[in-house]
Amino acid sequence: MKRILLRLSAGLGLLILGLVVVLAVNTLRYTPEALNPRTEVFDLGADIEQAAADLSRAVQYQTVSTDMSHPDFEAFLRFLQDTYPAVHETMSRELLARKTPLYKWQGSDPDLAPILLAAHYDVVPIAPGSEDRWAHAPFSGTIADDFVWGRGTLDDKGAAIALLTAAEHMINQGFTPKRTVYFSFGGDEEVGGLGAMAVTLNLNEQAVELDWMLDEGSFVLDKIIPGLEQPVASINLSEKGYVTLELIAKAEGGHSSMPPRVTAVGRIARAVERLQANPVPGGLNGISEEFFDALGRHFPLGQRVVFANRWLFNPVLENLLAGSPSTDAMLRTTTAPTMLTGSSKANVLAAEATAAINFRIHPRDSIEDIVEHVRSTIDDDKVEIRYDSAASNPASPVSSSEAEGYDQIKTSILDAFGPLATVPGLTIAATDARHYGKAAKDAYRINPFKITGSDLPRIHGTNERLSIENLERGINFYGALLQKQ
Numbered sequence: 001m002k003r004i005l006l007r008l009s010a011g012l013g014l015l016i017l018g019l020v021v022v023l024a025v026n027t028l029r030y031t032p033e034a035l036n037p038r039t040e041v042f043d044l045g046a047d048i049e050q051a052a053a054d055l056s057r058a059v060q061y062q063t064v065s066t067d068m069s070h071p072d073f074e075a076f077l078r079f080l081q082d083t084y085p086a087v088h089e090t091m092s093r094e095l096l097a098r099k100t101p102l103y104k105w106q107g108s109d110p111d112l113a114p115i116l117l118a119a120h121y122d123v124v125p126i127a128p129g130s131e132d133r134w135a136h137a138p139f140s141g142t143i144a145d146d147f148v149w150g151r152g153t154l155d156d157k158g159a160a161i162a163l164l165t166a167a168e169h170m171i172n173q174g175f176t177p178k179r180t181v182y183f184s185f186g187g188d189e190e191v192g193g194l195g196a197m198a199v200t201l202n203l204n205e206q207a208v209e210l211d212w213m214l215d216e217g218s219f220v221l222d223k224i225i226p227g228l229e230q231p232v233a234s235i236n237l238s239e240k241g242y243v244t245l246e247l248i249a250k251a252e253g254g255h256s257s258m259p260p261r262v263t264a265v266g267r268i269a270r271a272v273e274r275l276q277a278n279p280v281p282g283g284l285n286g287i288s289e290e291f292f293d294a295l296g297r298h299f300p301l302g303q304r305v306v307f308a309n310r311w312l313f314n315p316v317l318e319n320l321l322a323g324s325p326s327t328d329a330m331l332r333t334t335t336a337p338t339m340l341t342g343s344s345k346a347n348v349l350a351a352e353a354t355a356a357i358n359f360r361i362h363p364r365d366s367i368e369d370i371v372e373h374v375r376s377t378i379d380d381d382k383v384e385i386r387y388d389s390a391a392s393n394p395a396s397p398v399s400s401s402e403a404e405g406y407d408q409i410k411t412s413i414l415d416a417f418g419p420l421a422t423v424p425g426l427t428i429a430a431t432d433a434r435h436y437g438k439a440a441k442d443a444y445r446i447n448p449f450k451i452t453g454s455d456l457p458r459i460h461g462t463n464e465r466l467s468i469e470n471l472e473r474g475i476n477f478y479g480a481l482l483q484k485q
Contacts, residue, residue, distance in 0.1 A: 023309050030308030032297040032421065042415035044479030046169040048472045052148055054083055055161045055471060056141035058121070059150035065122040065190035073099045073187060076121060080185075084164045086171040091183070096202060099187035100195025105167070105177060107485070112179035113211035115405065115485065116203075117478070118196070118436055119160035120186035120216075123152040124460050133462045146468050153466035155459050156216050159447050160185050162474030169475075170482060177485040182210070186432045196432035203439040210440035212405030214481075215433035217445020218425055220417060222452045226324070230298045233413045234425035235406060236445035238287055239434055240333075241361030241395035245374055246354055247271050248384040253343070253351035264353035265342045271378040272337050272355050278377045282332020283318055284310065286364050287398050287426050291330060292321070294423035329428045333362045333370060360428055363395040396434045399442035408484045409444055416448060416477035448477035 061076040077099065081088050091103040107114070126138045136142035136149040143149075152158070163183065182203075186195045203210065218234040225232060249271075251264040262270075284292055296307025306313045321327040328334070339356035343349060359370050367387075374385055400406060401424040410422045427433075427445050437443030449470040458464045 023305055023312075027301070027305045027308040030297055030304060032294075041418050041473075042476050042480045044166060044169060044476050046165050046475050046479070048468060048475070051161060051165045051471055051475060052143055052468050054165065055148045055153065055158060055466070056143050056150075057083075058157045058161055059141035059148065059152055060139055062139050063122050063152070063187075064125050065188055066125055068098065068122075068188060073122075077101060080164065084168045086168050087164060090171050094202070096195060097198035098195035100198060101183075101185055102199050102202060103183040105181040105183070107177045107180040109178045110180075113441075114180035114182060114208060116182040116184060116199075116210050116213035116436060116440065117163055117481075118184045118186065118213060118215040118432060119163060120156045120189035120195075120432060121152070121160055122187050122190050123155070123157070124190050126151060127462070130462050135463050138464070143468075147465040148468065148471070149463070149465045151464055153464050154447075154449070154451070154455065155464070156189070156447070158449065158466040158471060159216060159474060162448065162471060163478045166475050166478035166482060170479060175483070177482060179211075179485045181482065181485055184432075184436065189432045193430075193432045193435050196435035200435050200439045208439065210436075212399070212403065212442040212444060213433065213436045213440040214405075214409060214444045214446070215431050215436060216447045217427035217429075217431045217433060219447050220413070220420065220450040222450050224451070224453050224456070225295070227303060228295070228299055228421075231417070231420040231450060232295065232298070233410070233417070233420060233422045233446060234291075235401075235409055235413070235422060236425040236427040237290075237399040237401060237406075237442075238363050238396045239427035239429070239431060239445065240363075241365075241367065241393045242359070242430060243361060243367050243370060243387055243392040244338075244356055244358045245371065246356055246386045247374075247378070248386065249353050249382060250384075251349065251351060251353075254349045256347045256349055259349055264350045267380065267383060268340070268342075268353040268355050271380060271383050272340075272357070274377050274379070275335055275357060275374065276337065279335050280333040280359070280362075280365065280370065280373055282322070282328075282362065284314065284321075284331070287424070288331050288362070290401065291423055291425045295421070298421045329360065330426055331362075333365045334360045334428075336360075361393075361395045363398050363426070365395070367392055367394055393430070393434060396437055396443065399437075399444060403442050405442050406444060408481060409446065412477050412481040412484065413446070413448065415480040416473045417450065448474040 061072040063073050063076050091105045094102045096102055138151045141150045184199045188195050217236045220231055220233045222231045247268055249264040249267040306317055321331055336358045337355055338358050341354045433443045433445050
């Protein structure tokens with residue numbers, strides 16, 4: 001018996017040793033791609049002080065998307081013409097729906113497929129009552145503490161000014177791209193993007209097929225991803241879709257002193273509880289796998305062991321990622337109950353109760369998939385399910401991270417920022433790229449600015465600002481990108 005136990009112990013030891021060796025070898029092989037060391041970042045040579053002054057002036061135009069009749073929309077477009085004369089003398093320009101200008105910079109080689117670079121200049125309103133919490137008035141465009149302050153600096157006038165500054169400088173230096181480059185500046189991105197739709201229709205009618213396009217949708221993330229010290233440029237390949245399902249339960253109503261065992265409100269509450277307890281299935285596959293596989297290579301050794309050996313740790317890894325709202329949103333279609341209605345008085349039984357459930361759709365799922373998931377999860381034929389197809393969008397197609405356009409965006413980020421992590425990602429909100437992408441083989445999403453966790457609440461929030469250093473990086477990024485065309 002003692003010999004048998006010794007043999008079992010030795011065999012178990014060998015198995016453990018073999019497992020350790022496999023884990024170690026996989027981890028050592030699981031490394032990011034080598035980057036060419038850069039002793040200095042690319043500098044286009046544009047006038048950064050003037051660019052900051054231009055962004056300051058751009059912010060002062062109150063182009064709030066909820067009031068497109070405001071004269072500042074047309075005034076802003078005149079400001080662009082006055083501020084960037086070389087752009088307007090060199091490029092053709094059409095003004096399309098929702099005050100969205102489309103510029104065409106004719107390339108020297110007609111055999112090269114064109115590209116489109118986009119931003120938007122409409123902004124969200126200031127939350128009522130929050131004005132006194134701004135360090136500087138939200139439409140003042142104040143330049144202070146090495147920042148330009150005001151609504152639209154991060155989202156998205158900063159990108160528009162950076163792009164136009166780069167183009168103006170390059171034209172004045174005698175540059176002409178080989179391929180044709182389009183610029184589009186959406187006038188209503190924050191309220192649906194009819195302007196971007198008009199641009200896509202215009203290109204389609206002219207039989208223009210873009211090789212790729214670039215819009216907002218992510219940033220260079222600095223210490224935002226927990227456990228990762230390395231800044232990460234997430235170049236997003238797709239964006240989630242959107243659908244809101246309305247759940248409706250009807251009953252006879254009446255006085256609350258004689259309720260049935262299950263009221264209309266109770267039926268809706270049970271349906272909502274079942275949906276929250278049973279989220280849409282997700283996991284590390286498709287674009288989610290591509291994102292986390294690229295990201296995991298940049299983590300410290302302890303975490304990298306887990307990412308490198310998913311054959312063993314995958315269930316643990318998925319559970320860990322699902323535990324945070326930000327990473328869970330990358331794994332699956334999210335379920336968000338947002339609105340409930342019942343009766344108008346506490347002592348009256350509702351004749352009809354409703355719930356609105358908002359879903360942000362992962363590219364692996366369709367709207368029909370979500371409706372079926374809700375139907376089967378609720379498992380109650382007395383709950384009706386409705387949705388407005390006109391207000392719903394499927395997820396965008398997933399673009400290629402192997403294409404030339406992706407590589408040019410990635411190398412231009414490295415040119416402007418120096419060595420950092422670059423990963424293909426997924427935009428969990430909505431942008432105009434979902435419309436522009438219908439005229440392009442590939443659609444990519446990133447703003448060329450580095451942000452930290454403190455910047456996230458400023459987007460659509462209070463004290464929005466863009467550092468002058470970031471503005472310079474953005475100008476250099478667009479300059480590097482345009483030089484590759």
